Amino acid sequence: xxxxTTALATALIVAGMAWGANLRDEPIxxxxxxxxxxxxxxxxxxxxxxDPRLSRSGFxxxxxxxxxxxxxxxxxxxxxxxKWQQGPINSPTVxxxxxxxxxxxxxxxxxxxxxxxxxxxxxxxxxxxxxxxVGTLRTIPxxxxxxxxxxxxxxxxxxxxxxxxAAFEETLVTPNSPFDQWLKGDDKALTKQxxxxxxxxxxxxxxxxxxGPAAGGTSFQKMGLFEPYQTKNPAKGRAAVTGQDEDxxxxxxxxxxxxxxxxxxxxxxxxxTLEAAVDIMGRLQLGxxxxxxxxxxxxxxxxxxxxxxxxFVMPLLPPSSSATPKxxxxxx
Amino acid sequence: xxxxTTALATALIVAGMAWGANLRDEPIxxxxxxxxxxxxxxxxxxxxxxDPRLSRSGFxxxxxxxxxxxxxxxxxxxxxxxKWQQGPINSPTVxxxxxxxxxxxxxxxxxxxxxxxxxxxxxxxxxxxxxxxVGTLRTIPxxxxxxxxxxxxxxxxxxxxxxxxAAFEETLVTPNSPFDQWLKGDDKALTKQxxxxxxxxxxxxxxxxxxGPAAGGTSFQKMGLFEPYQTKNPAKGRAAVTGQDEDxxxxxxxxxxxxxxxxxxxxxxxxxTLEAAVDIMGRLQLGxxxxxxxxxxxxxxxxxxxxxxxxFVMPLLPPSSSATPKxxxxxx
Ligand code: HEC
Ligand code: HEC
Ligand code: HEC
Ligand code: HEC
Ligand SMILES: [Ca+2]
Ligand SMILES: [Ca+2]
Numbered sequence: 001x002x003x004x005t006t007a008l009a010t011a012l013i014v015a016g017m018a019w020g021a022n023l024r025d026e027p028i029x030x031x032x033x034x035x036x037x038x039x040x041x042x043x044x045x046x047x048x049x050x051d052p053r054l055s056r057s058g059f060x061x062x063x064x065x066x067x068x069x070x071x072x073x074x075x076x077x078x079x080x081x082x083k084w085q086q087g088p089i090n091s092p093t094v095x096x097x098x099x100x101x102x103x104x105x106x107x108x109x110x111x112x113x114x115x116x117x118x119x120x121x122x123x124x125x126x127x128x129x130x131x132x133x134v135g136t137l138r139t140i141p142x143x144x145x146x147x148x149x150x151x152x153x154x155x156x157x158x159x160x161x162x163x164x165x166a167a168f169e170e171t172l173v174t175p176n177s178p179f180d181q182w183l184k185g186d187d188k189a190l191t192k193q194x195x196x197x198x199x200x201x202x203x204x205x206x207x208x209x210x211x212g213p214a215a216g217g218t219s220f221q222k223m224g225l226f227e228p229y230q231t232k233n234p235a236k237g238r239a240a241v242t243g244q245d246e247d248x249x250x251x252x253x254x255x256x257x258x259x260x261x262x263x264x265x266x267x268x269x270x271x272x273t274l275e276a277a278v279d280i281m282g283r284l285q286l287g288x289x290x291x292x293x294x295x296x297x298x299x300x301x302x303x304x305x306x307x308x309x310x311x312f313v314m315p316l317l318p319p320s321s322s323a324t325p326k327x328x329x330x331x332x
Numbered sequence: 333x334x335x336x337t338t339a340l341a342t343a344l345i346v347a348g349m350a351w352g353a354n355l356r357d358e359p360i361x362x363x364x365x366x367x368x369x370x371x372x373x374x375x376x377x378x379x380x381x382x383d384p385r386l387s388r389s390g391f392x393x394x395x396x397x398x399x400x401x402x403x404x405x406x407x408x409x410x411x412x413x414x415k416w417q418q419g420p421i422n423s424p425t426v427x428x429x430x431x432x433x434x435x436x437x438x439x440x441x442x443x444x445x446x447x448x449x450x451x452x453x454x455x456x457x458x459x460x461x462x463x464x465x466v467g468t469l470r471t472i473p474x475x476x477x478x479x480x481x482x483x484x485x486x487x488x489x490x491x492x493x494x495x496x497x498a499a500f501e502e503t504l505v506t507p508n509s510p511f512d513q514w515l516k517g518d519d520k521a522l523t524k525q526x527x528x529x530x531x532x533x534x535x536x537x538x539x540x541x542x543x544g545p546a547a548g549g550t551s552f553q554k555m556g557l558f559e560p561y562q563t564k565n566p567a568k569g570r571a572a573v574t575g576q577d578e579d580x581x582x583x584x585x586x587x588x589x590x591x592x593x594x595x596x597x598x599x600x601x602x603x604x605t606l607e608a609a610v611d612i613m614g615r616l617q618l619g620x621x622x623x624x625x626x627x628x629x630x631x632x633x634x635x636x637x638x639x640x641x642x643x644f645v646m647p648l649l650p651p652s653s654s655a656t657p658k659x660x661x662x663x664x
Contacts, residue, residue, distance in 0.1 A: 050401050059396075059412045069382050069649045080391045080661050084416035261651050264658070273654045309648050316641050317401045319593050322605045326596070329412050 022185040027207040028215045030180035031096060031257065031307055034171040040150050045168025047146075047315045048161060054133050055126035057082055058327025062119065062165070066094040068310060071261025072172065077269030082127035083329075089235055090269035093262045095310070096255050098170045100217030105251050105267045107220060108241045112166035117158055130158040136325055137161070142318020174258055174307030182304070190304055197301030200294060205286050214255035215305060223249045223266070226287035229280075233268035260303045274299045354517040359539040360547045362512035363428060363589065363639055366503040372482050377500025379478075379647045380493060386465050387458035389414055390659025394451065394497070398426040400642060403593025404504065409601030414459035415661075421567055422601035425594045427642070428587050430502045432549030437583050437599045439552060440573045444498035449490055462490040468657055469493070474650020506590055506639030514636070522636055529633030532626055537618050546587035547637060555581045555599070558619035561612075565600035592635045606631045 023030070036042055048054065052061040065079045065087075066072050072093035074080075079087035089105055097103065103115035119125040120133050137143045137156045148154035150164065179198070181189035190198070201207065212218040220238045223229045229249065238250035251267055265271035271280060278298050282290045290298070355362070368374055380386065384393040397411045397419075398404045404425035406412075411419035421437055429435065435447035451457040452465050469475045469488045480486035482496065511530070513521035522530070533539065544550040552570045555561045561581065570582035583599055597603035603612060610630045614622045622630070 047401075052399075052406075057412065058408055059406065064391075067384075069379075069647055071651070074384075074391065075652065076390055076659065076661060080389065084661065086662055263652065272658055275654070311645050311648070313643050314646050315401055316643070319403070320407065320595065322607070326604055327408065329408060329416065330418055 024183050024185065026183060027202065027211040028179070028183070029213045030183050031099075031173050031175040031177070031213050033175045034173050036171060038150075038167060040146075041164050041167045042171055043168075043315070044146050044150050045164035045166070046312065047143075047317055048165050049168055050315050051317055053136050053140075053317075053320070053324075053327070054120050054128060054161075055082065056128045056132070056327065056331075057329035059329050060126055062094075062116075065091045065119075065125070068094075068172070071095060071258050071309070072097075073262045075263060077264055079125070081122075081124040085124045087124060089233065089267050090264065092254060093258060094169055095172050095174050096214045096217075096257045098166075098173070099212070099214040100252065100255065101219070102252060105235065105254075106238050106240050107252050112169050113159075113162045116162040116165040116169075120158075132325075134158055134161065139321050139323040139325070140318050141321055146318070172310050174309060177257070177305050177307035179301070179304040180307065191300070193297055193300045194304050195301075197297035197299070198304075200290075201298050201301055204282070204288060206281065206298075209253045209285070210256050214257050216253040216255040216257075219253055220247070220250045221253050221285075223251050224284050227284050229266075229284055231266075231268045231270060233270075235267055237267075256302060257305050257307065258309075260306045274302055278302070356515050356517065358515060359534065359543040360511070360515070361545045362515050363431075363505050363507045363509070363545050365507045366505050368503055370482075370499060372478075373496050373499045374503055375500075375647070376478050376482050377496035377498070378644065379475075379649055380497050381500055382647050383649050385468050385472075385649075385652070385656075385659070386452050386460060386493075387414065388460045388464070388659065388663075389661035391661050392458050394426075394448075397423045397451075397457070400426075400504070403427060403590050403641070404429075405594045407595060409596055411457070413454075413456040417456045419456060421565065421599050422596065424586060425590060426501055427504050427506050428546045428549075428589045430498075430505070431544070431546040432584065432587065433551065434584060437567065438570050438572050439584050444501050445491075445494045448494040448497040448501075452490075464657075466490055466493065471653050471655040471657070472650050473653055478650070504642050506641060509589070509639035510636040511633070512639065523632070525629055525632045526636050527633075529629035529631070530636075532622075533630050533633055536614070536620060538613065538630075541585045541617070542588050546589050548585040548587040548589075551585055552579070552582045553585050553617075555583050556616050559616050561598075561616055563598075563600045563602060565602075567599055569599075588634060589637050589639060590641075592638045606634055610634070 049062045052059050054061065060082060065074045067074055072095040073091045076091070078089060079091045081087050092105065098112055101107070103109040103112060109115035109118060117130060120128050121130055134156055143156065144154050147156050147160060151160055178189045178194070209219065209221045210216045223237070236248050238247035239245060259274065263272065263274070265274070265277040271277040275295050278295050279290060282288045381394045384391050386393065392414060397406045399406055404427040405423045408423070410421060411423045413419050424437065430444055433439070435441035435444060441447035441450060449462060452460050453462055466488055475488065476486050479488050479492060483492055510521045510526070541551065541553045542548045555569070568580050570579035571577060591606065595604065595606070597606070597609040603609040607627050610627050611622060614620045
């Protein structure tokens, strides 16, 4: 399921079909469990997601920066890339990223397939090239056999690599959070404080931007509506894609699903805690200064958005062969 | 089960008890499946093994260098450590390491518990201190609760941390390899070539050093008996521990279990392929130059030592709290 401009509408229809009349009518909808149509491709994508041989150094995998033991991000302000380079922007979670209207903070990739080619060739991340990555995979007999059985032909291409990774990522959804149980009609799923927090979140207007099943990911919005956001981070946001000055500081609204796990917050990673992030959102996006008690209520609600984390068996990677290029992390 | 000086004898007794009269009488014995007596402690140890918050940067975990998707090592000549430092020596596999008489290439740690404290505080690896690592864990409510339920008290100490990691590592054994099936009496478990390779390995004397259930790990031996080993790596081997000049270039004989997966080879990681390693072993340790066909046979045998890899569900790590120190990988 891909949510584009009609995100909310589609989501409501899907939700309606799946949960019937019991579903509460709210601007956030439950996360649907993953429907795996091609388990063999998902399994291959999982291996690739964990394989450091997709990087120049042989040391960094997708999971290095989107650690699935830690909510799908690295919990650093900005990521550590090839040669310990300091990344330019906070690593967003890959959990539920299939639900977003586009990928990256500025939305420069349309979908997960387009996205997955990016980090492999990004000199500050995996620092490889598509040709070298694919060339490496072609020398690994276990991969050759697996691509053959998944795609019907043993030829490995970057398109197949990104397709398999995207298929794996589409399974990384987190259904069944306490908030979703409440949405589906279970009154006991939220405490009084959590419910009060949700009502404040909804009624003060956070849902204008954080809506849909992912509680975000449905639009690009200006960071700093009522007051400008103070940051040393040079990221321009959506303007980098559109070239339009009015898109400066417009970022994809991040999902709030599992936000308890994806600290630190904002594109620059400068808000260390949820309390800080909520305070800033209130002031900058709504022109409203919340009290400590109100912030505590909203934070309590946000923690109810932590759903079932993907649990899976660690992949076993096929060994290299003597034809496989030997990575040297310190090569010039 | 810890194998010290009486390694071979103990192993034979244990093996005898477990597999009765069918077991072939060979200098290598089957690997026994892990007996988990304290699953909760193993689960805690698994989390710690995967937790980058045990490192100063918040980016490097035990699994970074002992990747359990890749045979328990990193498949690099020497490891990438904190700040992308180049490690001094090849990362050995953690698979079956509980079977060795001591830990590290030079045996400077007596056992896994003593070992596990090392990398956390090693400035070239995780670059933390025991106090800071333990201090970090104490701020993570999920860990506090889990240490309490495993150890009966919520206090976290480095001793408990290393005990839990060691308990997890003790489960990382790889039973059921084709060679073990053959040892237990299954004549069809090895091909003709594999069996010929084993006989050559045994009869030409490799088993003098590579013996016991791990096919190694039972003694320290000089690297370069018949000719000196040429290397730029400054590691002194066992002499670093004993201070005796005659122990120079004495290394713990590495396990050959899963050696197909633990390339590159030797303490300096300079042998890229098994073929190269076998050729060198023949010449330097036995004064014997094998033909290409003989090498191919031995390599075919060595690949039958790949056993069932530990398969387990990726751990989910408990989130940090606002009291948790924020790691900065680029801090001076
Ligand atoms: C060195 C760190 C690093 C590595 C390695 C890395 N990523 Fe990322 N990833 C990031 C950062 C940082 C961003 C945000 C970049 C931006 O928005 O400009 C990102 C963005 C993403 C997004 C978009 C999420 C969103 O909500 O917009 C996805 C999906 C993703 N990465 C998947 C992957 C995959 C798949 C791989 C491996 C092929 C990978 N990443 C490797 C750091 C990394
Ligand atoms: C006008 C749109 C808008 C409104 C209203 C809004 N947000 Fe946001 N929110 C965003 C955008 C855009 C970001 C990303 C900003 C950045 O990273 O620079 C964001 C980021 C966040 C984050 C950090 C997420 C992360 O993973 O980094 C939290 C938490 C959050 N919002 C909560 C709230 C709360 C609570 C409210 C109501 C008080 C709210 N938001 C209102 C647009 C909005
Ligand atoms: C930066 C890389 C790196 C990290 C991180 C790392 N190790 Fe190691 N490990 C090594 C290297 C290199 C050696 C060999 C050092 C030596 O022998 O002098 C080693 C040796 C070992 C050994 C001994 C194996 C044998 O056969 O002698 C064990 C067990 C081990 N590590 C477990 C761990 C655990 C547990 C952690 C986390 C607490 C960890 N390692 C973190 C690189 C690393
Ligand atoms: C006298 C003792 C001795 C004999 C005999 C011996 N080895 Fe070794 N073997 C060692 C030592 C010590 C090392 C580690 C050397 C180093 O890393 O510098 C080693 C390393 C290896 C390795 C690399 C393992 C790794 O993970 O790095 C292989 C493969 C190997 N031996 C195979 C053989 C074969 C095949 C023979 C017979 C031709 C053999 N060995 C004979 C002591 C011996
Ligand atoms: Ca974040
Ligand atoms: Ca090795």
